[in-house]
Amino acid sequence: MKLPPVDYEAPGTLSEALDLLAEHQDEASVLAGGQSLIPLLALRLAQPTVLIDINGVEGLSGVSRTNGWVAIGATTREYVAEESQTIAESVPLLAAALPLIGHEAIRSRGTVGGSLAHADPAAELPAVARALDAEFVVQGPDGERVVPAADWFEGYLTTSRGPDELLTEVRFLAARPGTGTSFQEVARRHGDFAMVGLATSVTLNSGTITDARLAFAGVSDVPARATAAEELLEGQRPTAEVFAEAARAAAAGIDPPSDLHGSAEYRKKVAAALVRRGLREAVGNAMRGSD
Amino acid sequence: MPDITLTVNGVTRTGSPEARKTLADFLRDDLSLTGTHLGCEHGVCGACTVILDGRAVRSCLMLAVQAAGSDVTTIEGLGPDGELGELQQAMWDSHSFQCGFCTPGMVMQAAAFLGDHPEAGEPEIREALSGNICRCTGYQSIIDGVLLAVERIREGSARETA
Numbered sequence: 001m002k003l004p005p006v007d008y009e010a011p012g013t014l015s016e017a018l019d020l021l022a023e024h025q026d027e028a029s030v031l032a033g034g035q036s037l038i039p040l041l042a043l044r045l046a047q048p049t050v051l052i053d054i055n056g057v058e059g060l061s062g063v064s065r066t067n068g069w070v071a072i073g074a075t076t077r078e079y080v081a082e083e084s085q086t087i088a089e090s091v092p093l094l095a096a097a098l099p100l101i102g103h104e105a106i107r108s109r110g111t112v113g114g115s116l117a118h119a120d121p122a123a124e125l126p127a128v129a130r131a132l133d134a135e136f137v138v139q140g141p142d143g144e145r146v147v148p149a150a151d152w153f154e155g156y157l158t159t160s161r162g163p164d165e166l167l168t169e170v171r172f173l174a175a176r177p178g179t180g181t182s183f184q185e186v187a188r189r190h191g192d193f194a195m196v197g198l199a200t201s202v203t204l205n206s207g208t209i210t211d212a213r214l215a216f217a218g219v220s221d222v223p224a225r226a227t228a229a230e231e232l233l234e235g236q237r238p239t240a241e242v243f244a245e246a247a248r249a250a251a252a253g254i255d256p257p258s259d260l261h262g263s264a265e266y267r268k269k270v271a272a273a274l275v276r277r278g279l280r281e282a283v284g285n286a287m288r289g290s291d
Numbered sequence: 292m293p294d295i296t297l298t299v300n301g302v303t304r305t306g307s308p309e310a311r312k313t314l315a316d317f318l319r320d321d322l323s324l325t326g327t328h329l330g331c332e333h334g335v336c337g338a339c340t341v342i343l344d345g346r347a348v349r350s351c352l353m354l355a356v357q358a359a360g361s362d363v364t365t366i367e368g369l370g371p372d373g374e375l376g377e378l379q380q381a382m383w384d385s386h387s388f389q390c391g392f393c394t395p396g397m398v399m400q401a402a403a404f405l406g407d408h409p410e411a412g413e414p415e416i417r418e419a420l421s422g423n424i425c426r427c428t429g430y431q432s433i434i435d436g437v438l439l440a441v442e443r444i445r446e447g448s449a450r451e452t453a
Contacts, residue, residue, distance in 0.1 A: 001332050001333065002311070002313075002316070002332070003311040003312075003313065004311065005309070005311055006310060006311050007310065008310030008311075008354070008356060010356075031354075034352055034353055034354070034357075035334060035349075035352055038313070038333070038334065038351070038352045038353070038354075039333035039334050039335075039352070041311075042332055042333045042351075043333060051310070051354075053354075053357065055357065079346065102422065103337070103421060103422025104347060104400070104403075104404065104419055104422065105337065105340055105346075105347040105348050105349050105400060105403075105422055106334070106349070106352075106422065108343070108346035108347060108348045109348050109349075109352065109353060189421070190418060190421040191421050191422050
């Protein structure tokens with residue numbers, strides 16, 4: 001399918017980009033890596049009158065670490081993040097999720113900010129951002145605002161970004177000592193969107209779980225924290241019984257969709273299995289890290 | 292319509308594509324490089340894969356105007372002067388393909404991958420090619436072809452150092 005006729009703007013600076021967004025508002029789509037937006041155009045699921053291509057906007061790409069936070073510019077390509085030593089060392093959950101996004105050729109163009117602004121609830125990065133309480137830096141006509149991940153994802157492909165705003169950066173708190181992480185997913189084929197995915201982060205202190213974070217992909221219209229399971233884990237020593245209990249609590253707390261890829265019942269079973277696997281791997285990584 | 296200049300297979304090319312024209316359509320329709328195939332036209336099948344600034348990309352998932360200033364290699368650029376490159380010859384010898392529709396995408400993806408991972412093993416090659424769909428072969432012959440190329444590259448570099 002060919003793309004529909006559309007105007008094209010390629011601002012070189014943030015202020016030019018914001019001026020264009022202010023002018024076109026809802027009529028515009030922001031084009032970053034294009035790996036989701038171009039198919040939406042081809043399928044006529046998005047019909048903007050103008051594309052605002054932010055690939056040339058200076059200062060929007062790159063990974064940096066300051067004051068215990070890792071900041072990732074919105075147009076940082078997924079393969080660049082995948083190869084980043086800073087991310088591998090400081091945000092291992094993100095590093096584990098990145099290679100699972102689509103395929104190599106998709107990650108050549110796809111951007112971290114683009115995936116998080118597209119907000120597909122089955123995608124990997126939204127679950128990671130939700131698990132780690134990432135901060136979303138948004139620029140608009142009134143300046144900058146910072147949105148916590150809990151408020152960023154509002155619904156299916158819907159975020160709290162206003163039509164005249166631009167996501168410019170996403171910040172992740174660097175993993176604390178004693179933290180282990182795991183990204184698990186079950187997909188029909190390698191590279192497909194997961195039927196269920198799970199981002200897990202566990203922090204251990206003297207053999208006790210002091211912080212547990214579990215965020216599902218693919219079980220609702222936004223990435224979903226398994227809060228009941230998290231509360232149950234905190235203060236416990238990591239055992240197979242505790243993991244099984246957390247898995248039951250997590251599965252009981254979700255109401256996943258049924259579609260041709262899997263029934264809701266099947267997804268709940270997969271979710272429980274992923275919680276057990278994710279906790280096992282995350283705790284194993286935490287213990288190895290603290291040796 | 293914006294004027295763009297880019298390098299395709301080592302040659303400077305210019306054009307004035309409509310904004311909505313994908314890089315794939317620009318290569319095929321404006322530059323007559325029809326070796327790049329279009330299967331699904333929404334980023335699922337991998338047939339349109341080309342190498343852009345050293346990375347495999349899907350040419351149906353970017354606009355031609357976005358390729359301005361870039362260095363693009365298509366299947367036509369892999370085999371200089373009509374000769375087969377090493378990877379292509381290995382795939383030919385392995386009877387990697389049948390109908391040929393997925394061929395350019397498979398070859399370009401494999402070429403990009405081998406460029407970065409010349410000693411890749413079967414699991415890595417399978418993963419690297421997992422985004423390219425073939426409806427004929429069952430994939431084994433394609434993997435065999437890439438593995439043969441890896442073997443020949445290794446033998447070649449062993450001969451050079453001997």
